[in-house]
């Protein structure tokens with residue numbers, strides 16, 4: 547800086563520091579403390595120009611093209627849609643979880659608990675059936691395979707009155723309760739069995 551200033555002929559409007567020959571702002575004198583009149587650094591000026599260019603591009607995108615990614619509400623909606631698309635809705639996308647019949651007593655006991663508490667309202671505690679079909683016979687509306695029944699518990703059959711338990715019961719709980727049905731209720735003789743529904747397997 548000092549060398550730059552040294553090359554320039556002193557202009558009347560400026561005063562120069564007697565020791566360093568640096569430019570001082572005229573009339574800025576506070577009890578002998580003087581303020582330097584330095585040029586803005588090149589990097590700072592470029593940063594400033596870039597922000598101007600950026601703001602112009604930004605305003606054009608926001609007001610002229612109405613770009614989606616600049617409006618917070620729309621950006622939020624787009625992200626929510628993407629997240630919803632990624633949420634597993636079937637058993638295949640569910641990672642670690644394995645859909646195999648559980649036969650250990652702890653799982654079956656936990657399954658019975660869910661059955662008695664939630665499912666028995668419509669299917670009865672002994673599985674004889676009420677609003678929902680009989681679970682003890684070998685007739686099934688939606689198939690006798692574990693994955694077919696798991697799907698019914700997960701997605702329900704709303705129009706027929708079977709509730710989806712995707713949100714209410716974890717995958718594990720759904721598997722436990724259907725395992726309980728298959729291992730413990732199938733083949734038993736309930737007090738008041740509902741007439742068979744669906745096809746025999």
Ligand code: HEC
Nearest residue numbers: 664665668677678679686687688689695698703706707708
């Ligand atoms: C609000 C009454 C209701 C409740 C509660 C209910 N279900 Fe059902 N369920 C039904 C009805 C009605 C059907 C018959 C659906 C059809 O006709 O497609 C059914 C069908 C089913 C089927 C398919 C049967 C077949 O023949 O294919 C399974 C499996 C089943 N329910 C399991 C469960 C389990 C496990 C629970 C508890 C977590 C449960 N349900 C709770 C009413 C209910």
